[in-house]
Amino acid sequence: MSGDTLFALLPNAGSLPWGDVPEWPAAEFVRRTAAELDRGARLCSWFGVPEDSGLGVRLVAIVAFDADNTLAVGRSLPVSGSVPSLTVLHPQAHLFEREVWEQHQLTPEGHPWLKPVRASAGEAPANGEFFRVDGGEVHEVAVGPVHAGIIEPGHFRFQCAGEEVIHLEIALGYQHRGIERALAGGPHRLTERQIETIAGDTTVAHATAYATVLESLAQGEAPLRAQWLRAIGLELERLANHTGDLGALAGDAAFLPTSAACGKLRGDFLNLTAALCGNRFGRGLVRPFAIGPDVDDALVARMMGNLTRALDDVEQAIAWLWDAALVRGRFENVGTVHRAQAEEIGMVGPAARACGLVRDVRYDHPAGWHRFAQAPVAVWPGGDVFARARVRSLEIQRSGDFLREQLGVPPEREATGGAPPLEGDTLAVALVEGWRGEVCHVAITNASGAFRRYKVTDPSFHNWPGLALALRGNAISDFPICNKSFSLSYCGFDL
Amino acid sequence: MFVVDTLLHRLKRGCETMAYPDGPAPALPERHGGALRVDGSKCDDGCDACVSVCPTTAISRANGQPAVLDLGRCVFCAACVQACPTGAITQTGDHRMAVRRREDLVVGGRGAEEVRLAAELDATLMRLFGRSLRLRQVSAGGCNACEADTNVLGTIGWDLGRFGIQFVASPRHADGLLITGPVSRNMQRALRKTWDAVPEPRIVIAVGACAISGGLFAGHPEVHTGVESELPVDLYIPGCPPHPLTILDGLLRMLGRLDERRFPPRRRGAAATD
Secondary structure, three states: OHHHOOOEEEOOOOEEEHHHOOEEOHHHHHHHHHHHHHOOOEEEEEEEEEOOOOOOEEEEEEEEEHHHOEEEEEEEOOEOOEEEOOOOOOHHHHHHHHHHHHHHOOEEEOOOOOOOOOOEEOOEEOOOOOOOOOOOOEEEEEEOOOOOOOOOOOEEEEEEEOOEEEEEEEEOOOOOOOHHHHHOOOOOOOHHHHHHOOOHHHHHHHHHHHHHHHHHHOOOOOOHHHHHHHHHHHHHHHHHHHHHHHHHHHHHOOOHHHHHHHHHHHHHHHHHHHHHHOOOOOOOOOOOOOOOOOOOHHHHHHHHHHHHHHHHHHHHHHHHHHHOHHHHHHHOOOOOOOHHHHHHHOOOHHHHHOOOOOOOHHHHOOOHHHHOOOOOOOOOOOOOHHHHHHHHHHHHHHHHHHHHHHHOOOOOOOOOOOOOOOOOOEEEEEEEEEOOEEEEEEEEEOOOOOEEEEEEEOHHHHHHHHHHHHHOOOEHHHHHHHHHHHOOOHHHHHO | OHHHHHHHHHHHHOOOOOOOOOOOOOOOOOOOOOOEEEOHHHOOOOOOHHHHHOOOOOEEOOOOOOOEEEOOOOOOOOHHHHHOOOOOEEEOOOOOOOEOOHHHHEEOEOOEOOOOOOOOOOHHHHHHHOOOEEEEEEEOOOOOHHHHHHHHHHOOOOOHHHHOEEEOOOHHHOOEEEEEOOOEHHHHHHHHHHHHHOOOOOEEEEEOHHHHHOHHHOOOOOEOOOHHHOOOOOEEEOOOOOOHHHHHHHHHHHOOOOOOOOOOOOOOHHHHOO
């Protein structure tokens, strides 16, 4: 429970002075964070903030008490060299600690698998040694970075006994573009645009998180109409991706009717986003402090018609999928992640909800338009490919209902001013439930209001280890269908 | 009956593949705007309104010269169109933007107000690839938007296969690469190895602002400045990301598969008059 926490509480989209964030010596801070996680908090982000003096780095933890609808933040005193590892107590810190080690050369003592996350080793990521299983029957399969099909690069190293996968290690970093590094000292002229391409298929979620952080740093709020438009864009993004992925899953199960239909219908949802802002991925839809593109009644009416048609078609195409015994047979009991595992590694989004975890930022930590309008959380037990597909098909229905309801009630237009200055020495946090799960942005400003540190956590950062666990004990030929059921972002992870 | 139901549904939906190019091209989204046109003769003396609003410094204006826009760096945010006080920069509504030479993306000079659209491949390559082109896609630091809108060409609405164009799994089976992203340092070696594995003769297609110029990430030490820094490029398709229609137009144009006399492209009224 959050009641006993010594961390500073703040709501989603909230901010507080950087100096008011409670601080402890690093080793104690790691212990305290572990204690928060022990009492049910979830690690949203964990990162280093270099000291202005260049002497050491402060660790920052953003944790979420979902049941209490609050976030909490704490930090360490400046530290360099090493700190005790949090991962040994809470595996959900595993990648975060590797990242901090990579970015700030701060060694988490006792970390069980300390290796680079995305750093460069000349012309390729500095992958390091892979975990190996030895034995007469055991062989290793290396896949990627370049995969069959039009897909981003990543490297997968399987340890197999025959067809069965004993262990999968995933090495990423190929898409690393230096986004976080470039954000320091910002906002720059390019920042808004770069944020939109953190993960191109999650443009609206990341842009909304960014805009929310800026607005919070300026102690302001976007016009209601902007919040409404962002919520609509967010659900259109969810619909497009869920529809496309269900089609792709159907294709992997060799069930072509749904695969063919969904491939096209995904485009119908992208075109709805393009009707709003001209871009199928929602570039330019979200503007900090501003309403963004204008939406008139005629456009709303046209969108409502197209949306209803597309939703009816999707419903039918997905009904074929669930009717087909061959699909159910292919999806069930494949790629299972158990609820306890999902909790332990801190999974988020539909993949976590498919393990029975009720975890949805729109519901747990409503901000923006979601304070006024919610969709029911879609949850399914089981943790297998079937459950993940099921959650996503439920979310299609619920996002559709949400959109049909919300499109009809646009808030009044209001005059907007320019962008006010950002408060100096302030920390702001924004969580947004993107279609893959929780997008977390944290900004800390320096005395003049520029970014001292800007931390981006894409939901994929939490969920890639889930895919690795899902493969254990499954046939290696199940990899494509498992991978698609998670459908994680490479560039969102690589930044 | 499940099987019968499925078949009936499919029959009811009918053929969902668009008629284009044997019919008019589908309309771009109304707010898309299409390609940009720069009429430098309309530039006011000393005005640099467009230069200062461009996020990717795609627009430059040398002393006394008209403004010049490089569509290879442009993310099509249209900030310049709104900022231009004289209407020198306009949206044409035209989806066609692919070019064969990098300099053909630079618009604004006299006689070069718009992109100079791609010519077809030379006779040898046309004989080899004109009716059957196999491409290997490599994402080298792309954000998955260019990738997604390339992928969409394989869906039933676009049906790329009907042109004999196909994306293949192995570079050994490919006639060329279609590359997205600014070429991250971490993908440099993988891209080079993929290229080495493609048998000659081979072509390279750069899709999106990142692949053409480094786009939003040009200047980051973590990335290169697009495909050209590594490989020779045969076709440039600008956009952030380019609309699927723009990508398809580029591929078909390069292969000489478009007959624009029959179906002239859609243009916005103002620009279509000159």
